[in-house]
Amino acid sequence: MSKINTDSWDDAKLLSLLRQGNEDAFRALVQKYQARLFRTAYGITYNKEESAEIVQEVFLKVWENLHSFREESKLSTWLYRITVNLCLNWKRTWKRRFRHYHQPIENPDGSEIPELTNDEEHPESALQKKEQEKILWEKIGELPEDARAILVLKECEGLSYDEIADLLKIKKGTVSSRLFYARQRLKELLKDYFDEKEGA
Amino acid sequence: MSKYQNICDSMLLSRFFDRELEPDEQTLVREHIKSCPSCQKMHREHQAVSDFFRAGMDEIVSQIRFDSLETKILEQIREKQISWQTKLKLFFLSRRIIIPIAAMAAMMFIFFSLTVKSPVSVAGPSALITSFTGDISSVMFLETPESHQTIIWFQETF
Numbered sequence: 001m002s003k004i005n006t007d008s009w010d011d012a013k014l015l016s017l018l019r020q021g022n023e024d025a026f027r028a029l030v031q032k033y034q035a036r037l038f039r040t041a042y043g044i045t046y047n048k049e050e051s052a053e054i055v056q057e058v059f060l061k062v063w064e065n066l067h068s069f070r071e072e073s074k075l076s077t078w079l080y081r082i083t084v085n086l087c088l089n090w091k092r093t094w095k096r097r098f099r100h101y102h103q104p105i106e107n108p109d110g111s112e113i114p115e116l117t118n119d120e121e122h123p124e125s126a127l128q129k130k131e132q133e134k135i136l137w138e139k140i141g142e143l144p145e146d147a148r149a150i151l152v153l154k155e156c157e158g159l160s161y162d163e164i165a166d167l168l169k170i171k172k173g174t175v176s177s178r179l180f181y182a183r184q185r186l187k188e189l190l191k192d193y194f195d196e197k198e199g200a
Numbered sequence: 201m202s203k204y205q206n207i208c209d210s211m212l213l214s215r216f217f218d219r220e221l222e223p224d225e226q227t228l229v230r231e232h233i234k235s236c237p238s239c240q241k242m243h244r245e246h247q248a249v250s251d252f253f254r255a256g257m258d259e260i261v262s263q264i265r266f267d268s269l270e271t272k273i274l275e276q277i278r279e280k281q282i283s284w285q286t287k288l289k290l291f292f293l294s295r296r297i298i299i300p301i302a303a304m305a306a307m308m309f310i311f312f313s314l315t316v317k318s319p320v321s322v323a324g325p326s327a328l329i330t331s332f333t334g335d336i337s338s339v340m341f342l343e344t345p346e347s348h349q350t351i352i353w354f355q356e357t358f
Contacts, residue, residue: 023277026274026277027274030270030274034266034269035266038264038269039257043257048260048264052264052269056276060273060276060280064280133256137256152257154218155250155257156254160218176211176214176220179214183246186253187245187246187249193252
C-alpha cells in the first residue's frame with residue numbers, strides 16, 4: 001500500500017474529503033491512526049488479534065457515522081473514544097464467556113514476550129531478562145482495564161488529563177488518581193526488576 | 201513554596217511528570233527536585249516505569265503488519281460500498297420491471313373499458329306499475345328504467 005501524502009491536510013480538510021467519500025482520504029485516516037488505535041486497544045484487551053479486529057471495527061464505524069460526527073471533539077478524540085468503548089464492551093463480552101482475565105503476549109515466532117533485549121547482552125542473561133519481562137507484562141495485564149486504558153492513553157498517546165477525561169467521560173481528578181494508582185502498581189511490580197538492572 | 205506543605209508528594213510528582221501543573225507550579229517542583237534526592241529517585245522510577253511500558257507497547261506494535269490491516273479495512277469498506285450499490289441497482293432494476301408492467305395493466309384497463317359494451321339495462325330503482333292482492337296470492341308489475349322491461353313479481357299469501 002502506497003503512503004498518502006497528507007502533509008497539507010489538517011483534521012478539517014481530512015473530514016471534508018472523507019464526507020465527500022474520497023477513498024484516498026480514508027486511506028490517509030487509516031494510515032495516520034491505525035497504529036495508535038491498535039496500541040490503545042492492545043493496552044486494554046491485551047490480545048493482538050482482538051485488537052486488530054477492534055481497529056477494523058473502529059474504522060468501519062467511522063466510515064458509517066462520518067455524517068453524524070458533529071465535531072464537538074477532535075477527530076482523534078472521537079477515534080480513541082470509539083476504540084475504548086469497543087474494547088471495554090469486548091472485555092465485558094469476554095468476561096461473560098468466562099475466559100481468563102488476560103492472555104499471554106505472543107511473538108510471531110511463538111515466544112511469549114515483547115522483545116526488549118540488547119544484542120550486546122550475554123545470551124543467558126538476555127534469556128533471563130526476557131523471562132522476567134514476560135512475567136512483568138503478565139502482571140501489568142492484571143491491572144484493572146480502566147487503569148490500563150488511562151495508562152496507555154497517557155504514556156503512549158501522550159493525551160492530556162483533560163483529553164482523557166473527555167474521552168472516557170470521567171473527571172480530570174479521576175484520571176489523575178487512576179493514573180497515579182496504575183503507576184504506583186507498576187513501580188511495585190517492576191521494583192525488583194529495576195533493582196537488579198541497577199545492580200548489574 | 202507555601203502552596204504545598206509537603207512538596208515531596210508522589211501524587212504531585214506524578215502530575216509534574218505529566219506536565220499537568222500550572223507553569224509556576226511546574227517550575228517550583230522542578231527546582232525542588234534538583235535539591236531533593238528522594239524526589240529525584242521518585243522521578244527516576246517514574247521515568248523508568250514509563251520507558252518500560254512504552255518500549256513494551258512499541259515492541260508489540262512493531263510486530264503488527266499494518267499494511268495488511270489497512271488492506272483488510274479498505275476491503276471491508278469496499279464490500280459495504282458494493283452492497284450499497286447492489287441494493288441501489290436492485291432498486292432501479294425493480295423499477296425497470298414494475299413500471300412497464302404497471303403501464304401495460306393501465307393500457308389493458310383503458311382498452312377493455314372502451315371496447316366492452318355497456319350492459320343493456322342500467323341498474324337503478326324500478327317503477328311500480330300496478331299490484332294486486334288476493335286471498336291466495338299477490339302480484340306486482342314493475343318496469344325497469346330506460347330499458348322499460350316488465351318484471352312480474354308473484355307471491356302466494358297462504
